[in-house]
Amino acid sequence: MAVCFQFQSPLKPITFPSIRNQKKVEPVFTSVKSFAPATVANLGPGFDFLGAAVDGLGDYVSLSIDSSVSPGHVMISEISGSSKLSPNPLFNCAGIAAIATMKMLNIRSYGLSLKLEKGLPLGSGLGSSAASAAAAAVAVNELFGAKLGVDQLVLAGLESEAKVSGYHADNIAPAVMGGFVLIKSYDPLELKPLIFPQNRDLFFILVSPEFEAPTKKMRAALPAEVGMPHHVWNCSQAGALVASVLEGDVVALGKALSSDKIVEPKRAPLIPGMEAVKKAAIKAGGFGCTISGAGPTAVAVIDSEEKGKEIGQKMVEAFLEEGHLRSVAMVKRLDRVGARLIDSVPI
Template sequence: MLRFSFHSPNPNHPSAKTLDPSPVFRSVKTFAPATVANLGPGFDFLGCAVDGLGDVITLSVDPGVAPGKIVISSISGAPKLSHNPLRNCAGIAAIEIMRKLGVRSVGLSLSLEKGLPLGSGLGSSAASAAAAAVAVDALFGSTLTAHDLVLAGLESEAKVSGYHADNIGPAILGGFVLIRSYEPFEILPLNFPADRDLVFVLVSPDFEAPTKKMREALPAEVGMKEHIRNSSQAAALVAAVLQGDARVLGSALSSDVIVEPKRAPLIPGMAAVKVAAMEAGAFGCTISGAGPTVVAVIDGEQQGKEIGDRMVEAFLVNGGLRAKATVSKLDRVGARVISSSNQ
């Protein structure tokens, strides 16, 4: 198992120096995937990346921008987002990477294409931050480590949605991740076997669930019985990931007795949607991140589509909400460069 233990930076590593590197490319385009955080009982310490959905960043050297600065030139798909890089998760992550690299001689412009809706429970802010961090690093030769990239994204997350890495971790690293510790920060990638089938059914209703509001619903204290129950299910979930057991993974994912019971009533129709998913054959179902997206797990795409149809219907009938279902697999790569140019 790979392990990333993030402590004080090595003084001999490029990220620890003020280098003011020259760009290797004139522009790069990057993609970062959607993520499912918590996975039921793994609140703030388990998450995974899913394919097909995500955000795209185009980053360019711009002579019209002051050296050492970055501007957000355009945003599509999310008109409410700020163009101020100090108030935008992509801008914050990009600035942090520029600081780590010591970029001072060139200015950059950033274009953000939002493929994820805001407040969806699919790691929208993390996807933007991850794509931006990788873009800046790639523009200057991809010299930074997973340490640098994740911590830059975490800095962004801390300012816009809270100090938790169960979205930004998988958005950058791909696959499943376990956040073992925040002080010091330590993240463990969890390898779901490549020869095993795992399908996520993501159903997103036309309803916004702000992370701040959903966190306010959490209990201030947790009973010993509930603590033991969630701890055992989180452990079972990790074991299921490593063993490639989608059935046990789904069962554990469905068994949160601390967070989901408090948040589910805030999402119209959620209880009925979970019942519909399970009756349609899902191995498990829970809220993705802070919601309102609901995630179900199965091992076949066709059955996944059928489960998604039932969940969409349940949202409409029981919650009065229109919803969209997406059937995805595990994204094992995470944030990556999709094109580069010297033109």
């Protein structure tokens, strides 16, 4: 949702469910490698409380016990895939989340070195910061025997999100947990996974233009107040969106995704060509389309990869014709797993 080196105070303090006073936590691996997926959030009427993970696109974190690093600290040894990120762990999404996870586990006797491979572009609206944070939180947790549950990993990631893009869990929760996740509340944190049926296919068509979404303008475009009729409308569409996910009804999901009358109408005009891209997606057979995160990526949904590619092509053409922007289309399945260990070296 935002670039990783931005800094912003969290809106509310984070409660750490630390496991202090419990048995000392020891590493079970000398090194691990983790992956966390991209996410689409602000799903139309799901603004600020619903997000979904995207398969085959995301960030990698490699983490090792490193005796040259001060105990209880993290050193970022390498960042690939982006030249814009700070190697200072206090200013880096992966670093912040790794430190938060270490605190939760009360790790004071080991230093860690972290390597971040960005598979996601920054500021594209695909949950880049959340993917780095989720991968780092999971890597630390797995390195020390997976003592923390997903809620705690989300809280660790949330500390990173709060610093870089505001206190919102709609990217970090699906990045950690996979699938669709509804954020029911923050205090206490209550996450509701919405299981999309296993026997149904859902593809996201993600079209990212070469355009830096004006983050400040995107935020300023949000109305402070919402008229009652629009409020009721968006609430009803949020309900329909949740039903469509649980029932695996991709047509209804698309329709709900397209139905936002509050945020998208204010933000879409700030992304050149977005309105035309949405029309093109639907005309080409997409079941629905909206802005992914705070943009500039457009996200449409469909039930077949082949159709998705055709639709993506039309969306790319619309970005070029109407927005004068070059763009790249990808067709990706729903990720049902979330952040995960992909490699490990035993002690």
